[in-house]
Amino acid sequence: MSRQAQKLDSAAGDGAVGIGVLSLDLLGQVLHGLWEPRDRKACRLVSRAFERAEAAHRRALRVLRREPLPRLLRAFPALELLDLSACASLDDASLAAAVAGAGGGLAGLRSVCLARANGVGWRGLEALVAACPKLEAVDLSHCVSAGDREVAALAAAAGLRELRLDKCLAVTDMGLAKVVVGCPRLEKLSLKWCREISDIGIDLLAKKCPELRSLNISYLKVGNGSLRSISSLERLEELAMVCCSCIDDEGLELLSKGSDSLQSVDVSRCDHVTSEGLASLIDGRNFLQKLYAADCLHEIGQRFLSKLATLKETLTLLKLDGLEVSDSLLQAIGESCNKLVEIGLSKCSGVTDEGISSLVAQCSDLRTIDLTCCNLITNNALDSIADNCKMLECLRLESCSLINEKGLKRIATCCPNLKEIDLTDCGVDDAALEHLAKCSELRILKLGLCSSISDKGIAFISSKCGKLVELDLYRCNSITDDGLAALVNGCKRIKLLNLCYCNKITDTGLGHLGSLEELTNLELRCLFRITGIGISSVAIGCKSLIELDLKRCYSVDDAGLWALARYALNLRQLTISYCQVTGLGLCHLLSSLRCLQDIKMVHLSWVSIEGFELALRAACGRLKKLKMLCGLKTVLSPELLQMLQACGCRIRWVNKPLVYKD
């Protein structure tokens, strides 16, 4: 609980009358100033006045379970944003009932997120759309079973401006046509992975939605004809067409004949696009700001470079991942685009110190530099980056094993804004961390496979980097419980922590982790020393835990599952493959955890078939993903499997050997 909230607490404690006399509007203003959800909860819990104020002023709501949904919708009548993406076992009937129960409470709702809400079908959507006349944004992404009927239900929301349909696999041109006719004011649309949509649908989209600003047609089987249609969109600013293998240079040329509004183009992994096509695209686009061309170019032509120079003033982002580059090319890019803020050279072969030096010498505005797997670069490159890019925020150096602490020292000294650094597999040691600790703004630190890092290095980080949110210590197997103790001492905001294969860690270390209240994702793969006791302390302490990986933690037994079942109420994803748990523990776990949606349980040798059967029946309506040994496919009752599938659960059957070879 932050100091702010504590102050409010004490005020409430001194005399509830004091706060009670303030108007709801004023209290609402106060609440508005509280950013952290935890702080707001603290206020809500200690004062009825604050609770009323929040009820009247709350704009956004993220619901985690189905059962309280109707009550919540009635309690917060001023909602504008409703996130149901994590709402376990939400289905048509419960959604429609909740919407109906809310009465006019949803009249102000503008945005609804239903990502991965597999159970919701067209009836629920129809009820929702009918109850929310002001609906402007809907996210249906990853509802893999959603089809034309569901999308057609959304078409009734005439004011819709944003729609995400990523991976709605059953949506065809017909559904798209429904939407574009019903929602002519659409501005943002993502059709990523809707593989059934063809040129015909895109053509109609371009004709019916002239206000479209952002369009994503990645992974679609559309061809150049679509780009011809899209070129007629006068306001289009962003266009993503990742992995559209039917699109080639000809299509880009058609696109270049469109309006000048286009600012961002993503042609990553479009196999048939060459630099010539991009050159003709740039030719018509003097305002292009972002160009994503990862894994699609094999060489860069002179014409492209000369066109790139015309974007000197505007281009801020350039991604050329996977391209074979030369020093002269990097120099030319530097000279052409000196306003670059982000450059991606991930997996580019031929990136050398000289190349980087000549690039960064021109581009002093760079904030993000991705040099993943550019394994020729050394400290010299880091020196020139540090000297030129004072604004640097993100540096990715995975597998650049020639660098060491000297280079990082320079970076840490010269780039005080550094927020993210990836040193996976760079072989850095504690000395490097000592220098990096100067970057007090650091949020994300990835140190995977740097096995020489010890508790000492962790202590350096924890002493200065209090804002750290994500820490990856994958296979840093010198780290012990003491390191974790030091870590939690300084870095209390950590949300994501990876400790896989740090096999010196014991229950004591997990006991320290228990003080990380904000921890959401924890990976403890193959920590064979930890037991149920350690799991208990994590479950009790880390109240926000959403994802937990306990694969091959051979000593974890039913006691750990009981603790999780009792305390880890927000747990959504769990891996307990190879753990020594029994059917009893599994049943208890699956029947208790009401937010659990994804569980991987391969090789639970101690669980009987009846155990699996019972446990799965208990969790049936909630599970969305399940991973099990394929041997179970035949022995589990078919009606159970049918029931799971009917509830929108996808089962992955795997066939893996029990013996683990390391």
Added chain:
Amino acid sequence: MDLSQNHIHNQSAANLYYQFGSDNSFPGLGTQQQFPPFTSPFGASPSTNIPHMDWNPATMLDNLTFIEEKIRQVKDVIHTMVDSGGQLSCHQGEIAQKKQVVNADLTCLIVQLISTAGSLLPSLKNSSFLRHPAAGHMDMANHVGPSSGLVPNAMTVSEENKEDMCSPEDYEELFKGWTDGTIKEGIEIGNVLVEEQDMKDGDEGKDGENLPPGSCELLQLEKDEILAPHTHFCSICGKGFKRDANLRMHMRGHGDEYKSPAALAKPPRDASAEHELVKRYSCPFVSCKRNKLHKNFQPLKTILCVKNHYKRSHCEKSYTCSRCHTKKFSVMADLKTHEKHCGRDKWLCSCGTSFSRKDKLFAHVALFQGHTPALPSEEPKTCSDQISHAGSHQESTKVPNSMGSSFMWGASSGDNNALDIKGFDGCNDDFLSTANFGSFNLSFGPADGFTGEPSGGSFSMLPSEHFQSA
């Protein structure tokens, strides 16, 4: 071409040319009514079979009257030619035109005679009279003269023509054309060599065919020939057949002499046939693009094309689809093709129009504001119910209470006092049958209560994240 058409319009006699066999086809030419309407010797409707085989004396009389009438008309035309013969300065084209008309009429008369005589035809065929070596189509074409009348040497042609007009060779040739099967469908009326000038005049056919000038022979069948169901007739019993091969098979029944391999074999093409000109056809319907007088004339390539074209474009559509009862066709094959796909128009628009192809539907939707594709309904009844719901919801959004009550959720509606079931029964059952409202009911309990208690253990209370903002 335009010029020649003007000539035709200016000459009343020229109407003869159009008159034959097309008694109701040319409303544009008002003067045609000067001749009394006659019944076509081939029968008024295409469905009456082989009328000339009918030995009905009344019909015979009719036919003879018609022939008489026709002869009189031809005589009139020739009279006018004789009258104007003194002034040779008159338009050469005009004369050529008239000659063509005369030729056409004479041909018509011959055909009439033959068809009236009916069974005489086979014996004619076998007579030595027709066994001449072929006179050659080039000759014939020259005799008849160009259709346009704009050919520079038309005068000389016509001079020759005048003398030869009634020579027996012409008729031989004509009979040959009629009988030897190279012109399978019957009678040549206008046998015209397409001259260079003709091809240059208009755009060449879009069919893309670019025959060198003079290399093709243009034929025009008349309506009755086009519509005649059979073109091969048995010389013994008169039965008609569509194909010569079928006729040969039929002939076997008339005696052993027809069973020999030679009689059954396909008659060899004449050696001269190899040198024959490519044949192209003109539609008898004036002003049709397929008519040789049309400015952008595009010839038809085969007899079958002529038949199908004429039926499709200039005949009534008498075959109705038995499935949809709306689509009509004049060619049976078209009906068959349609019936294969009829009812499979799965691409449906909200306006009720259906399309066989998705792109057609989308083009339609793109064109008309507010039209939207209709999804194929899984359960039609529920779907229609649902549509009416959507409507009722939209209406009721202004009144929040009524909207709440328009949904009736069996178990969950405990706190809704005014229950008003608006036609929701249709899908209510299956909607709710799978739903589990056990826990849902509980949540309706302390709706306005103080929701938080500090301890985090009990299931009845919400985990902290419930109130986390997105």
